Amino acid sequence: MTSSQALRRTPLHDRHVQMGARMVEFGGWEMPVQYSGIVDEHNAVRNAAGLFDISHMGEVEVKGKDALAFLQHIATYNVASIGEGHANYALLCQPAGGIVDDIFIYNLPDGYLVVVNASNTEKDFAWLLDNLAGFDVVLTNISDQASMLALQGPMAESILAHATDADVANLPFHCVMTAMLLDDIPGIVARTGYTGEDGFELFVDDDNAERLWDGLLALGKDDGLKPCGLGARDSLRFEPCLALYGHEIDEDINPYEAKLGWVVKLDKGDFVGSDALRRIKQEGVQRKLAGFEMVERGIARGGYDIRGVDGERIGYVTTGMPSPTLGKNLGLGYVPTALATEGSEFNVIVRDKPVRARVVKTPFYKPRYKK
Amino acid sequence: MAFKTPAELQYTRSHEWIRIEGEEATVGITDYAQDSLGDVVYVELPEVGASFEAGESFGAVESVKAASDLYMPVAGEVVTVNQTLVDKPEILNSDPYGEGWMIKISVAPGVGALMSAAAYEKYVDEIKH
Numbered sequence: 001m002t003s004s005q006a007l008r009r010t011p012l013h014d015r016h017v018q019m020g021a022r023m024v025e026f027g028g029w030e031m032p033v034q035y036s037g038i039v040d041e042h043n044a045v046r047n048a049a050g051l052f053d054i055s056h057m058g059e060v061e062v063k064g065k066d067a068l069a070f071l072q073h074i075a076t077y078n079v080a081s082i083g084e085g086h087a088n089y090a091l092l093c094q095p096a097g098g099i100v101d102d103i104f105i106y107n108l109p110d111g112y113l114v115v116v117n118a119s120n121t122e123k124d125f126a127w128l129l130d131n132l133a134g135f136d137v138v139l140t141n142i143s144d145q146a147s148m149l150a151l152q153g154p155m156a157e158s159i160l161a162h163a164t165d166a167d168v169a170n171l172p173f174h175c176v177m178t179a180m181l182l183d184d185i186p187g188i189v190a191r192t193g194y195t196g197e198d199g200f201e202l203f204v205d206d207d208n209a210e211r212l213w214d215g216l217l218a219l220g221k222d223d224g225l226k227p228c229g230l231g232a233r234d235s236l237r238f239e240p241c242l243a244l245y246g247h248e249i250d251e252d253i254n255p256y257e258a259k260l261g262w263v264v265k266l267d268k269g270d271f272v273g274s275d276a277l278r279r280i281k282q283e284g285v286q287r288k289l290a291g292f293e294m295v296e297r298g299i300a301r302g303g304y305d306i307r308g309v310d311g312e313r314i315g316y317v318t319t320g321m322p323s324p325t326l327g328k329n330l331g332l333g334y335v336p337t338a339l340a341t342e343g344s345e346f347n348v349i350v351r352d353k354p355v356r357a358r359v360v361k362t363p364f365y366k367p368r369y370k371k
Numbered sequence: 372m373a374f375k376t377p378a379e380l381q382y383t384r385s386h387e388w389i390r391i392e393g394e395e396a397t398v399g400i401t402d403y404a405q406d407s408l409g410d411v412v413y414v415e416l417p418e419v420g421a422s423f424e425a426g427e428s429f430g431a432v433e434s435v436k437a438a439s440d441l442y443m444p445v446a447g448e449v450v451t452v453n454q455t456l457v458d459k460p461e462i463l464n465s466d467p468y469g470e471g472w473m474i475k476i477s478v479a480p481g482v483g484a485l486m487s488a489a490a491y492e493k494y495v496d497e498i499k500h
Contacts, residue, residue: 038435039410231409231436299413299433321435322412329413351415351431351438 010055011147011209021229027119029056032229041232042324045195048224049153051216052233054201055209058121058143060128063111066135071105071112074131074272076255078265082107087176087190091263092127093273097254097280100127102243102263106176106190113188113203115148117245131272147209151216151225152199152236157370159220160189160200168200173371182215194233196240196367238319239365241291241332247302247318248289248332257285257334259362287315288340291362292331292348298355300331300348307347307354314339317348323364330364331357374402374495377468381444382491383484388468389444397472398444400432403495405467409434411460416473422448425483429474432463445483447476 007030016023021032032053034041044050062071071079077090084107092100101120106113116124125141132139151160160168166179168189176190181204188203204212217225234244243249248258255264255277266278294300300320308314320331331348339346342361347354380388386404390397405411413433423429428440429449453472456462463471486494 033436034409037409042435235435299438301438322433324435 008056010053011206012053012055012213015210015213016053016227019227021227024230026230027056027117029118031056032227034229034231035227038229038231038235039324041226041228042235044224044226045153045197045228045232045236046325047154048226049151049155049159049199049220050195050226050228050232051213051220052150052152052228053148053209053213054150054233055147055206056118057148058116058118058124058141059146059148059203060114060116060125061111061140061142062114062128062137063140064135064137066137067112070132070135070137071114072268072271073135074128075103075105076264076271076273076277077105078268079105079112080268081265084109085175085177087174087192089263091249091255091260092124093255093277094251095273095276097273097276098251099245099249099253099255099258100124100251101245102249102260104192106188108176108178108188120245145206147204147206147212149202149204149209149212149216150193150195150199151202151220152193152195153197153225154368155220155223155225156197156199159216159223159225162219163216164189171200173198173369181212185212187212191370194242195236196242196363196365196369197236198368198370234319235321235324238321238330238332239323239325239363240367241363244319253334254280254285256280257287257289259289285337287334288337289318289332290335290340290344290359291364292333292346292357292359294329294331294348295345295356295358298348298350298353299329300333300350300355300357305349306333306335306357307349308339309345309347311354314346320348326364330360332362335359374406374492375468376401376403376488376492376495378488380468380488381485382488382494383442383444383486384494385442387442387444389483389485391445391478394478395450395475396445396447396478397475398429399472400441400463400467401491401495402467404439405464405471408432408439408464409436411463414456414460414463414473416452416457417449419449419452422446422479425481432460441473443476443483444485445476446479446481448479449474450477451475 193199306315317333
């Protein structure tokens, strides 16, 4: 039996296999889910540092006279407030307000760089092209030439400082700079991440990915730097309640339901979806994302039903797992707005049995960004 | 990497092991299974007295990342449950064939699909490649 489409591989695929990583499919890519173990890697990032291959993510260059105007048109965030050398989180929305993707926009000297989710790269690029009319802009999908690594954790700064003469220690949160890494690898360094810890995301050409990976692991060894996979990436983003596309956000979910109203800057002017979002914000939402902890014994998982204490189905879990750092079984899910308040209780259906859960304050884990 | 597969036990395709002694048996999951799961954080076992058919799910085991059902190698009624395992699920990772036993059952008549240790080793080898 042959598969209709082989899984894509990053430039670091062979390195992951050599290092004994367990490989899985994600968004059409063959990626490492773990090396030493999800909990071990998770703890390494919280206490020391972890290195992630995130080359599967998509990168699109947006350049030209109307680059800013174009991005203002399609993104919910006020892109004009992202100065040169800065970056910010944003959403792409449908005209009706549903979320196409969550993205990061970087304002670099030679234009903008937009980073998108691996699972949405094709969709997003097509979306950008569909909305191009009337803008003097050149879009270049560089996903196939750009590699991305994430170096995250309290030791990330000192490890990276050993890898470059560039002043990364003083690079502020959500800022971005160019740097020569390991003497001769040109790269873009951003103080961004998806773990709730201080850290950096590094962009280099595919040809240099292996050398950078090896070099950073060697430099960080004595500080406890470990290679980390997608399993830890998920548990690390879950604790500070960062959204994952296909779970907390999707085409049928609007930013206000997802508690991402702060990423929608309605007063910047019109953009794709702004009419609908203005109306939704004004009317309020019927359901809302809530963070909860399991009161009775059981683990909530993405996709599990949520029922009111009276037995009626009222929502579903978007992500749930035992939290390695908090030591409790936690979850995120959509429930009726009235129940999305601290202290509310409902049941998560685990293998056909109701297990009591209670809404708690989010984020579960307070991010420790260097601000 | 070689997984432990004690020769005196029998195995299922869903990675349970069973030690049959007369009309009683002890059931657990294999070394390969605990390794695949990763750090086990939760084990759900049935009540004493519960009866199951061969191949029926009798419980579940969970790691950080995923939940997996446990399947009866043969039909039977639960006589004893390893409560220690429920309180300390990590024992499954460290000692799947000893302290990590899950349930003791009285074996009911009926067909179970069991493999010898050698057959199970070969089966795991095939899955890995």
